[in-house]
Amino acid sequence: MQALISAAELAATTDALVLDVTVQLAAPEFDGDYRSESGRGLWLDRHIPGSAHVDLRTVFADPAASYHFGKPSPAQVAAELAALGAVPGTPVVLYDAGSMQWASRAWWTLRDAGFDARILDGGLPAWQGPFASGEEPARSAGHLPDPGESRGLWADRAEVEAISLGKVPDELVCALGPEYLAGTVPTRYTRRGHIPGSLSLPAKSLIGPEGTVLSGEALSSALRPVEGRLDEPIVVYCGGGVSACLTALGLVLGGYSDVRVYDGSLDEWSADPSLPLVFS
Incomplete structure (x- = not known):
């Protein structure tokens, strides 16, 4: 799977639909x-010349979800991708x-919707130029099949509850x-802490000093908390289902074959006072 693309490879590509999907979250x-x-x-x-900006707060997101950045249906993804x-x-x-x-x-x-895409490894800081500013001409709307x-690739609250309670053998x-x-810093969500029974694999630990995703032995070392679980089901969560996707990316690049993301994450979980949170 070619999930990543280097800045040099992107610079040599002329027909790609390049999307800046940055959202700003205040601490x-x-x-x-x-x-x-x-x-x-x-x-x-x-920005990268010819690119378009996509606001993930409203695009590729379900506006009816009870939490931020709710997963959209594949049909919605297809329609919005075609519109771009x-x-x-x-x-x-x-x-x-x-x-x-x-x-x-x-x-x-x-x-999850069945569409291939690649991530610019290192993001905009890895791009060596040229750069552009201001508006870009919009591409003509395309079309994509159903x-x-x-x-x-998504897990829901009921599935995570079952994992946390030990009712299913999936790794959380x-x-x-x-x-x-540890709950030592403020959270954007209702309560501090983490879901009982979960391992720690911080998304930031998978990014190297150059700002790119780790590879080879460095990636294997960073993934040591889940070592030996290549073919076992793993569900990743975070605060709002965003950082979890970076950890999921690292797992997929590391050869893990059964990875899902808890879409609601702590945004949904912490809002229900009946669901436990613990500190470590």
């Missing part, structure tokens, strides 16, 4: 302090301002940093 100052902003302003200031100019065979490249998490979220969403059913993995597992 929470107190529990429940959730503030998001479109990354469109950043895109207008500086995609036709069958169009190479799709996703990038963000550098965290890699937003591009990973979009990649996971498209992948993608059919979801490819099963938290993609947040250790400070969030």
